[in-house]
Amino acid sequence: MRQTRAVADLLDRWRAAAHAAGAKPDERSIRAGEQLLARWREPHRHYHTVAHLGVVLDVVDRHAGLAGRPDLVRLAAWCHDAVYDPRAAGDANERDSAALAESLLTGLGVPAPAVAEVRRLVLLTAGHRVTPDDADGALLCDADLAVLAGPPAAYDRYAAAIRREYAHVPEPAFRSGRAAVLTGLLELPTLFRLPLLAARWEAPARANLRRELATLTGSAAH
Structure with a gap:
């Protein structure tokens, strides 16, 4: 992947969130971030792009104090549209993105409860229906709809x-x-x-x- 300054900054943000969630600080986390960015840069995307990812992350960062686990919200932001096929039916993209998040984060050594929470957050973006006591879900969904x-x-x-x-x-x-x-x-x-x-x-x-x-x-x- 061609490393522009913007890409490098995004990868730094990915690694920081992954490590805060418990990922092992090794080359695997770097490769995982690069793999995710490659997905966000697929040629069939026109809105669900790296620019959208950046906006969502920026909103999460600005309002991180409102979340219980902002690191997990950031990881969910990275994964929430990682799988995006406009031809997919229903919530298939969200389900596949959640499955990818689970596989990716488990492989990086993130503890199972944190992985499960990221998966849950990603699935919320299918309908953006959040319970009143779910601050982390609210922040992710609000950022997604900004x-x-x-x-x-x-x-x-x-x-x-x-x-x-x-x-x-x-x-x-x-x-x-x-x-x-x-x-x-x-x-x-x-x-x-x-x-x-x-x-x-x-x-x-x-x-x-x-x-x-x-x-x-x-x-x-x-």
């Missing part, structure tokens, strides 16, 4: 990137499927669970979702 609260132009770039990832889907089917995803998000009691982030992001995120949904269904946003 893109929804961006300025309209940034949100539109995100939506366009999602469409490129699903270029194989005919337009009518894409509109229907994407509308279902947006409707499911809008039906969540709250998109963001951590009060600090909800206060800042909930309103703009819902406005963006309603606006995109209106373009997909031909209805007026409200």
Whole structure:
């Protein structure tokens, strides 16, 4: 893998999180980070890229004090879209990403309880449904959905990137499927669970979702 400064920084962050979780500080952790980055750089990805990984990690780092085990949240961020196939059905990507996390972290010597927690966190990103007492799950899911609260132009770039990832889907089917995803998000009691982030992001995120949904269904946003 070509080592740019940005890549080197990401790998440093990976190793720090893995070692904090109990991984042995040897060459295997370096190779594991490189393998994960290679997945995030697959050519079929347009939104689920290293840039998305960086955003999620940045949110986790900024609000690490709200989590019980921020190192495990960081590892879950690394793994949550490590497997990403736009043609996969249902929550197959999340399940496969969770299985990859389990295998990878176990091989690095991370203790079994920590591995199980990372697996649990990764699976949460399938539906972003978090119980009120789950601060670690809330931080991961809030970070994963941060893109929804961006300025309209940034949100539109995100939506366009999602469409490129699903270029194989005919337009009518894409509109229907994407509308279902947006409707499911809008039906969540709250998109963001951590009060600090909800206060800042909930309103703009819902406005963006309603606006995109209106373009997909031909209805007026409200």
